[in-house]
Amino acid sequence: MRKIDIKKIIADYFFVLAGCILVAFAISSILKPSGLVTGGITGISIIFEKLTGIKYTYIYYVLSLLVLLTAFITMGKREGFKIITLSVLFPLILIIFENLNISFIKNDMMLSSVYFGIVCGIGTGLMLKRGFSSGGTDTIAKILHKKIFTFVGLSEILLCIDATIIATSAIVYNLNVALYAIISQIISMKLIDLVMFGFDSKKVKIEIISDKHEEITQYILHQIVRGVTSCEIRGGYMNATRLKLQTICSPREAMLIKRFISDTDSDAFVNVVPVISVWGKGIGFDSLVEEK
Structure with a gap:
């Protein structure tokens, strides 16, 4: 029987909790107050909130469950259980930060997109580095990376998926919002790589x-x-x-x-x-x- 490493489990959940807090803060305190859109399930949820009036956190829950089911089918129970953890934990932390109503930056969309990309990239990188997934498009990217595009970096796959979502946001909002979203995604992609693979030379x-x-x-x-x-x-x-x-x-x-x-x-x-x-x-x- 395989021995359970308690220290490793504690370290995993510590970094995952830190990642969840950073991403939730980036969304609720930087992205939303600035009127910006991002990629991923968060971006889809925000777009549908504008179209339907349903709060984006509820939409996020439903979409996360669909991704979770896909992960169980394609990647097995082990990966599925890791996604279950964040599918429950992350939306809860996001709701808490939404209720706190903290605005980090106001009236500066360029600066907001830069800060969002940095904070969200670090948070996402912490979760991916420990083998977890938030149950969003990063999970889809992880599935594609493992099953099909093993020769393509995880961050590049994420960028392609999110670019499609951002292009859709240009129709719902406007081109300026979409362009700022692209800037934040590129920054986030680079920070994910730095967190996962370190600052050493390639x-x-x-x-x-x-x-x-x-x-x-x-x-x-x-x-x-x-x-x-x-x-x-x-x-x-x-x-x-x-x-x-x-x-x-x-x-x-x-x-x-x-x-x-x-x-x-x-x-x-x-x-x-x-x-x-x-x-x-x-x-x-x-x-x-x-x-x-």
């Missing part, structure tokens, strides 16, 4: 095809102190078998490797691919074990 993956692969391997192993993977490949033009080297390192180390290769084999082929994050043992890599 990693790169280098693929090298060279006749001097032994010298290059030794340089990467002993001078750069990075691991190297090698595999045989077959070229399509010459139909010849070559050896391809692959390593993951920082951008600065990539430039050192490039300099060495240019001095060693100027005819080498080098492919550099940006990497969002690396999990595992290694210098500058993130640990697979979650912090408690």
Whole structure:
């Protein structure tokens, strides 16, 4: 039987509660008082509130239940239970902040959109980092990321979904509101990435095809102190078998490797691919074990 890690559970719910508070504050104290619209289920709920007169928190509940059902079907009970937690907790916190009637910024839509993007992005990032979802479009993005678009960043999928919602808001409200919403979503997307993957410089993956692969391997192993993977490949033009080297390192180390290769084999082929994050043992890599 798997041992229950109490400290990890406490840490999970602490960060999730903090994320809920930040997002609820951003919506009730920055977004709504400024007359702005956002993406996600919140944006849909606000749009329907304007069209129907029904309070957006009630609409949010109904839409969250529909997303929850989809998550249970596509991602299983474990993910579903995590969404259940936030489907109950987040709307409750949102209602509390709505009743407090706190206005953080007034009469400055540009500044409001910037602040909303920052606060909401940090809050959403905290929830996603612990593996939870608010039961909104971030859940839909998570499903698409896991099942279909594994090669696309979670924040990019969120941006595409929310852009569709924001485009609809331009019809209900006006173009200015929609444009401010786009600004806040872009800022939020960047903050989600920073919270989830940290402030460190991005990693790169280098693929090298060279006749001097032994010298290059030794340089990467002993001078750069990075691991190297090698595999045989077959070229399509010459139909010849070559050896391809692959390593993951920082951008600065990539430039050192490039300099060495240019001095060693100027005819080498080098492919550099940006990497969002690396999990595992290694210098500058993130640990697979979650912090408690």
